[in-house]
Amino acid sequence: MRVSAVQMDMKFEDPEKNYEKAEQLIRMAAKQKPDTIVLPETWNTGFFPEKNVSSFSDKGGQRTIELFSALSKELDVNIIAGSVVNEKQEGMYNTTYIFDRKGKCIAEYDKTHLFSYMNEDEHFKKGEKLTTFELDGVKCGVIICYDIRFLELIRTLTLQGIKILFVVAQWPVPRIKHWEILNQARAIENQIFVACVNSCGTAGETIYGGHSALIDPWGENIVQAGNTEEIITGDFDIEIVDKIRDTINVYNDRRTELYKII
Known part of the structure; x- marks a missing residue:
């Protein structure tokens, strides 16, 4: 699978300009002939307007779904639409939407771990389910930013069969090494x-730190971005996953009878 990552510099609290720029960047990325294009976290607003957050949000994800459904169908590409500040009937969520080549929204995911250090949990509701989906026959999962710190979440997704994990984020400069x-x-x-x-x-x-990357199962960067707006593209040879698991079979060698996670 050929993947393009769009490292976007969005304008804080300006959805109009951000939707326009996101479309432009998606069209630019499509020229590199990827199978899948990925945007970062909360690209519609920046992370995140604490005052009047509702006024900047996408109501029920309608605008996001309309735009990316049309783009994915027109460009014949799968799109992981980053995430958006999304106001649902129950409250505010940090939501990602996934679109296949036919323009169908095949999955969505509400961020499950909210970043209390920046008061995200005071303004947003927690998602209550994990999300997997198939793109071109490959099982994938998606998480949002802070979720990456919770290893149990990613292991659960892999036990459900994913071979690609998409991580969309707004990760700041001071902790970019952690990223x-x-x-x-x-x-x-x-x-x-x-x-x-x-x-x-x-x-x-x-200030957010960029350094988006496409990483193989050995932990090696196939390609990595710098700290300014750019699009990076690389190829995932999915057959490598099974070859590595046959060589170093951690799934077969696990001792689940000894593990207790509270």
């Missing part, structure tokens, strides 16, 4: 491909 190490570790320990897509630029007072 790199955590994504590489999740690829190695779960023997999966990881497409981790961060934003760059400034949202509010926070």
